[in-house]
Amino acid sequence: MLPQSPPTPQSYQGRTRRVGVEIEFAGLPPQETAKLVLNLFGGEISVVSPHRFKVEGTRWGTFVIELDTQYAHPDAKLLEEVPRMDSEWERQRHQMRVDFHNRTRQLIGDVVTGLVPTEIVCPPVPWDELGELDALFKALYSHGAKGTDASLLYGFGLHLNPEVARLDVADILRQLRAYLLMAEWLRQEIDIDITREVLPHANPFPKPYALKVLALGYAPDLDGLIADYIEFNPTRNRELDLYPLFAYLRPDYPHELLHNKLVKARPTFHYRLPNAQLSQFGWGAVVEWNRWVEVERLAADHDELTRRAEAYVIYHTRSRLTRWAGKLRDWIREARTPS
Template sequence: MTPTSHKHRCNMIPTKPTFAALPFELNSDGDQRLCGIEIEFAGPTEMETGNLIAQEFGGTVVDGGDHSVTVTDTRFGDIEVELDISLRKREDLPFLKEGLDAMRGLIPVEVVTPPLSRAQLEEFNSICDGLRRIGAMGSRSGVLLGFGVHVNPEVVSPDHRFTLDTITAYAMLETWLRQKEQVDTTRRVMPFIDAWPKDLISDLAKNDYDSLADLMRMASRHIQSRNLSLDLLPLFKHAEPDLFAELFDIHDKTAARPTFHFRLPDSRIDEADWSLRQPWQLWRQVELVAANEHLLAALRDAWRTHDAAWFERKSVWIKTIDALLQDHDVKAEV
């Protein structure tokens, strides 16, 4: 990471920290857990966005061609800005064949940060105001703008009990998280943030897994796509590359990394009262549950009862989660 220049130190305005700590702040090596952020939006071009980032955080804008720029040597390291190239290869979205430039506004520009500390995330959060100033539009600005924010928190370690419990906690909370986020209609119908399969949730509620490899074997029976609200495949590939190749026939490029890939939150970049704190708090709620052994056990028991009912209603399960979070005093502000 490039040291902060004297000029930038002088221009920094102290802000009250709003990114509350996660339950486990350190990884298994004793280093601070880092988290990358990806923000999608329409409006500003890649170059306009890159120039804004350089103005806010220093660095040099380098045009990579092919609708991408890199802002090198910012206070946080290199930040990528690109028209979402992952969409170009999708055959199930025929409107993209009209061309990326012609469809600008429907295809998001995406800002991708390197792994950041919690203090750096707090500082980077100011980009939301800057993007609003130059006309960025989020998910709820139009019928077809299904844009998201991805949160990539580093795991403590792949086989750590907390990592395994976090996966189970997410399974228990996913329906509740969707309701709290009020996910944009377009994003719900597009094939990017599908709900976790019910059988996967039930398996995690009924069974304990002592290693990520064992959990992977189970998960491979239920998922064969990255397009889920929490994508575990980058973590799986990082932790057990040989087993990953054996279990998962994934055609999409999957970059191995020691992180969760939380894709659920909407990008609401154009809303004045919204910031990256919202997706952070959604994820923090998952980890707070994972860190509470008694609450997690209660949720698993409640799911087993819910799952066995003849008539299951999501609204009933959401109320059950609300009550248990309240009873155990483990409710994050989301």
């Protein structure tokens, strides 16, 4: 399968748009995974800490492979601290504290290996080269990695971070509107795993927020768009997380959610919905990218986007009885239609 071209294949910087890919899985610890990445894409392995590795110098940049829990890794803030006083005793005391912290975090990682997933954070890859990245997913599965469908306990996902084509509010709003209209279709196409439906990591947007954004008169400036997003979505756990993009566009915006250490400012959408379907033949980043492209195609079709937004608002602001009656009429019509 080949990656489909988005309506705007070039970025606002005039180069081929890139896509960051993240995947979670079980069955293969970080060190073995790093060797696998090295064998596929070259580069050199760098040991950051016992449960976090980098593969640097690949054609696309640096892969980060780690246990997906912050408690298995040294706290960077603590490591950056300096002794409180300039004395030999204080320096030794500080070093003892750092050594104890590092050993504790390593022990935690040793204990939870196999219980928490391994995560690969890939470097940004040009969208038309995603097919080459898909070799990674096939190799992971052949080496024993387990994806979402391997256990009811596995709520693993694949995240895409498509680089935005433009930075203006109007274009971002069009993409958001298109996503809200396509979200149900995406969930059906992906067939979201029941465990991921229960877990909060990729929750759908609240209906009142969708109605607000899809209203034809909704035309906020950037700060207004951010303020409304925060009001209705005070969490990173949305199927389409816009906090990284907002943090990039407004680094000085006065709200703690945009300054959370887990929010990495970047000019991308953070699409968190797909399962990690490692056991599914032919599955990979290209499959999920092609689904995402359908969102961008709708966003680029002004008339269709407007028509569907208007229909959505009309339907979801009618009474439940009226909506039920409409569905009943559709069922009767289908039943009377000759097969």
